[in-house]
Amino acid sequence: MTQPLIPRFGIMTAPSQVDYRDILRVWREADAIPEIEHAWLFDHLMPIGGDPNGVIYEGWTLLSALAAHTQRLRLGVLVTSNRIRPPAMLAKIAATVDVISDGRLDFGIGVGSRPSHPLARREYEAHGLPFHDTAHAVGSLAEACTVIRRLWTENEPFEFHGTHIQLTGAFGNPKPVQRPHPPLLIGGRSSATLRVVAEHADVWNIPGGDIEDAAERSALLDRYCAEIGRDPASITRSIVLPVSYDDPDTTRDAINEATAAGFSHLILGLSPPYPDNVAQWTAAELIPTRPAPPFSPPRRHESFPPRRREPPSP
Template identity: 80%
Template structure:
């Protein structure tokens, strides 16, 4: 049977830095947990709307320096927040700090119907374009970022959404040819970008039947462009309840049965003492 990897996601909102650091350090010492993730919101999207929320990539770099084994990333970066060349530079820095452990997660950005997610754009002076613009921008961003990571000479890029003159990435990431690209999302438009650009695809869990349909749609889009669907690792984010681990175990079984081999377990705050060990014992090995 193909290997299934398990990781944790600690949303960096309504928590303190020391809380997240404690959980990641603990997870770093537990072999059953292979990866760890943050999210990318500039303001909380749950709990107290005026509560703390940390910038994901800055925090990720700090955690990369404090861990040794975990693969790590942002699930997923909002392509709406940062120009792609700047994001490529940030991600390269994290890959170097981590010694080559970055999984590069990216997506179109917040759902326009989520009011708590939408407000962070106005609050930070960021434009919020329509979905078609966001998807087109994501596709170009993936192209730009990969080129900056791999091309040995400066280049110009004049796209519909991004324009760069004399673009060049130095240093390059540790990983060759580049860090794995994980694209998150479930819309058909995003899945076409996944088929073209992603090494990994992540979808929020929930309705497993819908997840299976989306995975089949991705298979179809891959076939249309002549790509082997098996070359894209299927990843799913599943919520966890500390009081009732049974539903998460059931969801893990359903997801792995549907061909998902990269499982991200969302840990709600506050984090109990020994939570990473609990995940390993109650969710990973207890399946």
């Protein structure tokens, strides 16, 4: 008999158009709420929404700071662009964060920005980074997953001569705290990326959108796993769901639909400005079986709708 899915909830705070202290406040608050098990940033170098010249923080640097200021949350970048950092350098960065967090890193990675996104190329051109075609990006991602895992686990220097990555005398020290290595989350929805997921990932994330489409992508991943002899159930299904402060019923419905479609790793996207007690509100309103906490008065225009009160049972 199939066991029912037990959803595990996290939050995402995009490090853009927001102050560092506000993100830190939300993460510290979430760190004290057991129902919120994980927290995430994203990986862009220039804003992809709002003021194009607005504030945006580098994801891994910020994650390291947040790791040092939290104690319980699992944490990660959703997802690291494999186009931005050389994989061996990224393995070193990630191992450092896992050490700082005492083994709480979930390592998220993907091919990088979608070519169809109107701002996809801007941040690469502005930082002198190449923006290769999709075939190159997917092939490089597969090699990066192999290289990063080897740097985390092998005890002797090694050579790697792939199509896209060339390493001589590669070696990683310190190793991550987690053994054999931090969980590997790969994000994306394209067929080519899903083949990489089937081969390498512990967790697959799809960045929200239509639940029916997400379920179809999940079924395709099942097929790719079967083709290489891997149990599809060994890959946790993850999805990002935007949080509506004004209409939490919409978010509750999306949570129910995603869970019914087989997604058990649910990431609730919080948009700035963050109201006071936003993590407590999220847990109380959107995560089952948690009573409502008291709220401090909202700041300026930042406010929540009144908590929905159910009539008492007869």
